[in-house]
Amino acid sequence: MVNVEDFNKYIENNVKNTVEKYKLLDKNEKIAVALSGGKDSILTLHMLNKFKDDYDLDLIAITIDEGISGYRNDGVEVARKNAEDLGVKLVEKSFGDELEFKLDDIHDFYKSACIPCGVFRRYLLNRTAYEVGAIKIATGHNLDDEIQSFLMTFARADFKRFRKFGPKLDTIHKKLIPRIKPLWNLPEKDVGMWAVLNNIDVHFAECPYSHTSARAKMKEFLNQMESEQKGTKSNILKSFQKTLQFEKKTAKLYECEKCGEPSSLNICKACEMIEEIKNSIL
Ligand code: SF4
Numbered sequence: 001m002v003n004v005e006d007f008n009k010y011i012e013n014n015v016k017n018t019v020e021k022y023k024l025l026d027k028n029e030k031i032a033v034a035l036s037g038g039k040d041s042i043l044t045l046h047m048l049n050k051f052k053d054d055y056d057l058d059l060i061a062i063t064i065d066e067g068i069s070g071y072r073n074d075g076v077e078v079a080r081k082n083a084e085d086l087g088v089k090l091v092e093k094s095f096g097d098e099l100e101f102k103l104d105d106i107h108d109f110y111k112s113a114c115i116p117c118g119v120f121r122r123y124l125l126n127r128t129a130y131e132v133g134a135i136k137i138a139t140g141h142n143l144d145d146e147i148q149s150f151l152m153t154f155a156r157a158d159f160k161r162f163r164k165f166g167p168k169l170d171t172i173h174k175k176l177i178p179r180i181k182p183l184w185n186l187p188e189k190d191v192g193m194w195a196v197l198n199n200i201d202v203h204f205a206e207c208p209y210s211h212t213s214a215r216a217k218m219k220e221f222l223n224q225m226e227s228e229q230k231g232t233k234s235n236i237l238k239s240f241q242k243t244l245q246f247e248k249k250t251a252k253l254y255e256c257e258k259c260g261e262p263s264s265l266n267i268c269k270a271c272e273m274i275e276e277i278k279n280s281i282l
Contacts, residue, residue: 038075109276
């Protein structure tokens with residue numbers, strides 16, 4: 001039988017260690033928490049709210065509604081409830097209002113719905129965080145997410161993306177709000193256990209498009225490996241940390257000629273895809 005108090009202490013210490021070791025927070029910062037309503041983002045909000053007074057943080061939460069029927073509305077409701085319970089202001093944006101299409105309308109234009117979902121969610125999140133004056137965006141990426149992303153990038157030999165890993169990303173453009181990942185060293189199963197043990201309202205449902213993603217396959221593979229050979233995940237993380245020391249190069253960023261958002265090319269990925277989508281719809 002798990003002792004809830006001890007377990008909560010373990011969670012808090014794990015997150016605190018990551019925050020302190022990698023200097024994720026400074027005093028008097030305005031931090032935007034990317035709040036989907038899933039267990040990881042909810043724990044991130046609860047933990048930062050706990051550290052709020054120590055660091056004099058100004059917390060704000062941002063929820064992006066991608067427009068996934070039968071799924072996202074429940075997540076948004078959970079996000080609202082948790083933000084309200086903790087007294088954190090929630091800013092809500094949606095693909096429908098901001099981009100004039102929902103993910104449901106365009107999901108089959110791509111090999112996986114996760115491709116446009118990720119591009120447009122990051123786009124709106126960054127733009128909104130900049131608009132509200134946040135200095136950093138805290139995301140709920142846990143240890144399993146990070147290992148999956150690392151292996152997927154490794155499998156594609158996409159070495160430029162390595163700079164996007166790690167618990168804290170550098171500021172490389174004034175309009176690109178750097179990410180921090182307080183749950184970087186916390187296994188996914190412990191996040192779920194925290195929510196259940198504490199009876200926290202989280203959105204556990206699985207996205208109807210998740211089976212289309214390469215990530216889902218990588219997750220299954222890693223869980224299988226871990227069950228057969230305990231320690232696989234933490235060994236991958238160790239290799240990953242060593243790789244990071246060599247591959248942290250800074251990319252040059254410009255401002256997109258269409259929307260002004262930071263981009264590695266003249267036109268950002270979101271604008272390029274919006275143009276493709278408009279051409280496909282018309
Ligand atoms: Fe978006 Fe894919 Fe996540 Fe669903 S599983 S919310 S489509 S990234």
